[in-house]
Amino acid sequence: MESFTKNSLPKLKESQHYLALAELRTGIILDLNENYNSNPDDYPVLIFDSFEEIKEFAEKKILENPDVECLIYNHKQEFVEVVFNKGQIEEQKRKLVNGGNFGNKIIVKT
Numbered sequence: 001m002e003s004f005t006k007n008s009l010p011k012l013k014e015s016q017h018y019l020a021l022a023e024l025r026t027g028i029i030l031d032l033n034e035n036y037n038s039n040p041d042d043y044p045v046l047i048f049d050s051f052e053e054i055k056e057f058a059e060k061k062i063l064e065n066p067d068v069e070c071l072i073y074n075h076k077q078e079f080v081e082v083v084f085n086k087g088q089i090e091e092q093k094r095k096l097v098n099g100g101n102f103g104n105k106i107i108v109k110t
Contacts, residue, residue: 001046001047002046003032003044003046004018004044004045005044005045006020006043007042008042009045015050015051015075016047016049016075017073017075017080018045018073019045019046019048019057020043020071021034021070022068022071023069024066024069024085024088027069028040031044032046034065034068045073051072051080055072058083061083062084062085066085068084069082069083070084
């Protein structure tokens with residue numbers, strides 16, 4: 001696992017993926033210390049050598065902090081998947097039904 005910013009990514013091998021962190025409630029991109037990133041056009045990312053490695057990291061990260069989501073991209077910088085704590089979404093839905101405020105994020109009950 002290596003750390004770069006999105007605009008300074010090296011050419012990735014086909015098996016490599018990178019991950020960015022975002023706040024689950026708002027979708028705001030975070031730095032690697034889980035603080036709001038000061039530059040939304042260039043944000044820190046972590047590069048992993050395999051999809052399995054990045055998924056394992058993401059699943060641990062959302063258990064450590066359920067308010068964070070992990071955005072996974074492939075070697076072509078194409079979005080692949082978002083990993084988030086589904087229990088946290090259910091909690092937010094319950095709060096919304098009970099009059100909670102979630103900033104700019106709208107959750108639609110299906």
